[in-house]
Amino acid sequence: xxxxxxxxxxxxxxxxxxxxxxxxxxxxxxxxxxxxxxxxxxxxxxxxxxxxxxxxxxxxxxxxxxxxxxxxxxxxxxxxxxxxxxxxxxxxxxxxxxxxxxxxxxxxxxxxxxxxxxxxxxxxxxxxxxxxxxxxxxxxxxxxxxxxxxxxxxxxxxxxxxxxxxxxxxxxxxxxxxxxxxxxxxxxxxxxxxxxxxxxxxxxxxxxxxxxxxxxxxxxxxxxxxxxxxxxxxxxxxxxxxxxxxxxxxxxxxxxxxxxxxxxxxxxxxxxxxxxxxxxxxxxxxxxxxxxxxxxxxxxxxxxxxxxxxxxxxxxxxxxxxxxxxxxxxxxxxxx
Numbered sequence: 279x280x281x282x283x284x285x286x287x288x289x290x291x292x293x294x295x296x297x298x299x300x301x302x303x304x305x306x307x308x309x310x311x312x313x314x315x316x317x318x319x320x321x322x323x324x325x326x327x328x329x330x331x332x333x334x335x336x337x338x339x340x341x342x343x344x345x346x347x348x349x350x351x352x353x354x355x356x357x358x359x360x361x362x363x364x365x366x367x368x369x370x371x372x373x374x375x376x377x378x379x380x381x382x383x384x385x386x387x388x389x390x391x392x393x394x395x396x397x398x399x400x401x402x403x404x405x406x407x408x409x410x411x412x413x414x415x416x417x418x419x420x421x422x423x424x425x426x427x428x429x430x431x432x433x434x435x436x437x438x439x440x441x442x443x444x445x446x447x448x449x450x451x452x453x454x455x456x457x458x459x460x461x462x463x464x465x466x467x468x469x470x471x472x473x474x475x476x477x478x479x480x481x482x483x484x485x486x487x488x489x490x491x492x493x494x495x496x497x498x499x500x501x502x503x504x505x506x507x508x509x510x511x512x513x514x515x516x517x518x519x520x521x522x523x524x525x526x527x528x529x530x531x532x533x534x535x536x537x538x539x540x541x542x543x544x545x546x547x548x549x550x551x552x553x554x555x556x557x558x559x560x561x562x563x564x565x566x567x568x569x570x571x572x573x574x575x576x577x578x579x580x581x582x583x584x585x586x587x588x589x590x591x592x593x594x595x596x597x598x599x600x601x602x603x604x605x606x607x608x609x610x611x612x613x614x
Contacts (some may be wrong), residue, residue: 307339308505312513313350314342314363317536319465319548320490321363323384325531327516335515336508342534354378354495361509365491366576369592373577377496379594382510383564383572384490384517385555387482390418392425393470394459394478395452401429401478408437410451410460417576418461421481428484449473464551465537468544482555487571488564489555499594510601514562521556524549560605562598569593 310333314321324342327333333340345353347367353359354368355376362368365380372378398404404426411419423433441451445466451457452475459478462470467477482489492513494506520527528545537545564572573587 307334307337309339309341310361310505310509311341311343311359312361312363312509313345313353313359315345315347315350317344317534318463319535319537319545319552320384320389320463322527322531322535322549322552323517323520324363324513325516325534326519326527327512329530330516330519332515333509333512336512338505338508338512340509340512344536351376351378351493354493357495360498360505361492361494363490363492365493368493369491369577370581372493372592373581373587378493379496379499380491380493380592381499381506381594382492382513382562382598383488383568384492384561385482386486386488386557386561386564386568387555388417388421388487388489389464389552389555390421390461390481391464391467391470391551392422392459392478392481393449393452393462393467393475396474396476398458398476398478401426401431404429404459405431405435406437407458408439408456410439410441410448410457412443413440414438415580417580418481420575420579421484422459422461424484425479425481445469449475464554465540465545465548467551468540468548472544480554485571486565486568487575488568499597503597506597507601510562510598511605514560514601514605517556517561520549521553521561524553560602560609563595563602569595 312324314324328340328342343359345359347364350359350362350364351367351371354362365383368378369380398407409422411422419438423436426436427433439451439457441447445462448460448462449470452460453473461481471477498506525546528542528549532542532545535545569589573589577583577587577592
């Protein structure tokens, strides 16, 4: 009997199905649009939620559109989209007065890996070496500094080369000898290793810092919190499937992803790299420590802000907290 219960617990981490307190009884689904900044592994969960009907289970007819960060925020403010995965852009806009709030983070950690030329055996070997970054002072630059310092290398001992955000360009910088190391996302790690580069570590292990936030308009928070909760349930179910059944998730969403020449096996490996940043249980609600780190390292430092920023100025996590409790309660009922 104990084994049977344990098996049920495992299954529940994968399936939070129709018994999950769906609050929708209407036969007509509400049309909504979710914007994501890129069709990559970081947003596979939204495509999975579409394909598996998780949004439809909640009475939502979702259309997922790919729109770059600033344009996505403009579309959110105009009402052309309902939810945006350009969380960083959205919350920085909120800081300047835009009526937006962050409502959900997919991961509790950043998803970057540090990769290097095979001659670099450890972070200690980065002393005096060139590291390709997106731009000076960006999130990845700061985390490279912290990662190197843990390995005994001072920030002053690293030469930074700004090459932009494109993963292929960063990998090429190393292959051509212009750089010795760089950061890549989970899918980029697979390509980097295929090119003979080595992983020096997962930057997400430095400390909790919620990543890949979603934002919505304050007007929707006031006028339609019930819809937000239903959207959150669908999105979280998609994320849990990605975490717990990566191969199925890839099969559901691979045709939507823009991953160049990546094979299915490479995409599956990339997803496995990605889920290292996800918490167990029901994800979506960051820890208090994570929120503090997010405000410090992703908002205050990049923008040169000295004073404290109250979390509620940028975030409204009440609804995702409610959804998390409801999904956990549904899991417990199924176990019984």
